[in-house]
Amino acid sequence: MAQQVYFEDVAQGQEIPALRKHPTRRQLVMWAGASEDFYEIHYDTEFARANQLGDVIVHGRLKAAFLGQIVTDWSSPGGVLRKLSCRYKGTDPANEDMLIRGVVTGKRVEGVEQLVDLEVWSERPDGTKTTVGAATVCLPAKASA
Amino acid sequence: MSETKPTIEDMQAYVNVEAPPHVLHIEKELVRRFLEAVQDRNPLWTDEAAPAGAGSLVPPQLFCAIMTIARCSSETGKIPVPVATIPLPRRNVLEGEETWEFFAPVRVGDTITSHTRLSDVKLREGRLGEMFILTYVAESVNQRGELVARSSNTIVNY
Numbered sequence: 001m002a003q004q005v006y007f008e009d010v011a012q013g014q015e016i017p018a019l020r021k022h023p024t025r026r027q028l029v030m031w032a033g034a035s036e037d038f039y040e041i042h043y044d045t046e047f048a049r050a051n052q053l054g055d056v057i058v059h060g061r062l063k064a065a066f067l068g069q070i071v072t073d074w075s076s077p078g079g080v081l082r083k084l085s086c087r088y089k090g091t092d093p094a095n096e097d098m099l100i101r102g103v104v105t106g107k108r109v110e111g112v113e114q115l116v117d118l119e120v121w122s123e124r125p126d127g128t129k130t131t132v133g134a135a136t137v138c139l140p141a142k143a144s145a
Numbered sequence: 146m147s148e149t150k151p152t153i154e155d156m157q158a159y160v161n162v163e164a165p166p167h168v169l170h171i172e173k174e175l176v177r178r179f180l181e182a183v184q185d186r187n188p189l190w191t192d193e194a195a196p197a198g199a200g201s202l203v204p205p206q207l208f209c210a211i212m213t214i215a216r217c218s219s220e221t222g223k224i225p226v227p228v229a230t231i232p233l234p235r236r237n238v239l240e241g242e243e244t245w246e247f248f249a250p251v252r253v254g255d256t257i258t259s260h261t262r263l264s265d266v267k268l269r270e271g272r273l274g275e276m277f278i279l280t281y282v283a284e285s286v287n288q289r290g291e292l293v294a295r296s297s298n299t300i301v302n303y
Binding site: 021027030031033034035036037038039051052060061062064065066067068069072073076077080081082083084085086087088091 | 175178179181182183184185187189205206207210211224225237238239240241242243244245246247273
């Protein structure tokens with residue numbers, strides 16, 4: 001497991017370790033079962049085409065879960081995710097590499113909490129950002145460790 | 146779906162109307178399925194002794210993303226709708242944007258009650274024709290009445 005990242009170690013502009021995903025149609029079906037989102041555009045090609053889509057697409061909320069995961073992978077075990085927002089700009093086909101990335105946009109102290117803000121997003125192999133978001137995580141400080 | 150399509154006025158009548166709450170008992174199996182679907186193998190979520198767990202497992206915060214959605218039963222039709230009792234004016238849905246704020250951990254064993262309401266309705270012309278922009282807000286509380294999460298979800302319905 002990675003070492004705990006502390007508030008003092010973080011700098012604005014710093015990129016956090018990327019997360020590699022490859023959501024297969026099987027994974028979309030697993031997400032459908034876990035979330036009870038059984039909308040057919042996520043596993044039925046004919047249905048997706050009849051809905052003006054090229055083929056089945058990755059669930060938006062699964063991508064949101066990936067954006068949460070990149071932050072918690074980086075900040076755990078001591079960090080706590082406080083906020084995540086995202087905009088679903090583009091669709092992603094199944095069975096394609098997806099890169100989840102994040103960059104620190106700022107850090108601040110609010111009361112007794114050390115908060116770090118990040119920009120997080122998902123990327124298709126050609127670099128198109130399909131989901132863009134922002135996250136806030138509370139990190140432990142070395143001083144109190 | 147009725148023969149006359151709902152208008153923006155029809156939809157605006159649902160704004161801020163209280164809907165039946167969505168109740169979810171957080172079982173370990175539900176969390177396991179979430180973790181497998183996301184392929185999140187962080188030991189923090191499965192280690193009973195982890196500090197955040199304090200004896201009961203805590204799923205990742207984005208588990209909240211599956212707590213508020215209405216069940217995709219025959220009752221709600223094919224599309225997962227945020228509020229089962231509020232119809233969608235058009236047939237197709239694309240996700241627009243979403244925000245979650247996390248106030249307290251959700252733990253395995255909790256019973257989470259989510260209250261979701263339609264907060265805003267807009268009508269817009271887009272590349273897919275006439276589109277409804279629907280925003281829902283939800284608050285989830287645990288069995289002790291503590292607010293665990295607040296979310297806002299905007300969908301495009303065309």
